[in-house]
Amino acid sequence: MQIQVHSDNHIEGSARLAEWVSASVASKLERFDEEVTRIVVHLNDENGQKAGAQDKRCQIEARPKGLQPISVTHKAESLEQAIEGAIEKLSHALSHQFGKLRSKRATPLPANEAMDMPGQDALLHADFLAEQQLRAV
Numbered sequence: 001m002q003i004q005v006h007s008d009n010h011i012e013g014s015a016r017l018a019e020w021v022s023a024s025v026a027s028k029l030e031r032f033d034e035e036v037t038r039i040v041v042h043l044n045d046e047n048g049q050k051a052g053a054q055d056k057r058c059q060i061e062a063r064p065k066g067l068q069p070i071s072v073t074h075k076a077e078s079l080e081q082a083i084e085g086a087i088e089k090l091s092h093a094l095s096h097q098f099g100k101l102r103s104k105r106a107t108p109l110p111a112n113e114a115m116d117m118p119g120q121d122a123l124l125h126a127d128f129l130a131e132q133q134l135r136a137v
Helices: 015-028 079-105 111-116 120-136
Strands: 002-007 036-045 056-064 070-076
Touching: 002 015, 015 036, 015 079, 036 079, 056 079, 070 079
Parallel strands: 002 036
Antiparallel strands: 036 056, 056 070
C-alpha cells in the first residue's frame, strides 16, 4: 500500500510530519494492505494563521483494488486529532465496504437444503403449504 501525504501552505509539511502520518496510517490500516493500492492524505488549516475551533482538517482517500475510491474527512482542534479521527473513519468505511463484498460472495444454500434446516423460514414454508392444502379441500 502506497501512502502519500500532502499539506497546504498553512501547515508546515516537514518530513517528520509526513513520516508520522504515514506510519500512523500504515499501522492502523495494515489489515487492508492487500486490498488497497494507495492512500492519499490531505492536511489543511482552514483558518490559516488565525486560531479557531475545529479548523484543522484531514481528508484521506483510499483506492481499493477494482473499486471506486473512498474518501473521509475529519475536523478537529489539533492536527493530531484530525488525523486520528480520519483514520478511524476510513477504517470503518473500509471494513463496511469489504464486509459487504464478502457477504455478496457467500453462496446461498439451494432451496431444498434451506427447507431441510430447522428455522423460521422452514416453519413459515410449512405453514404456507398446510394453508394451501386446506384451501384446496
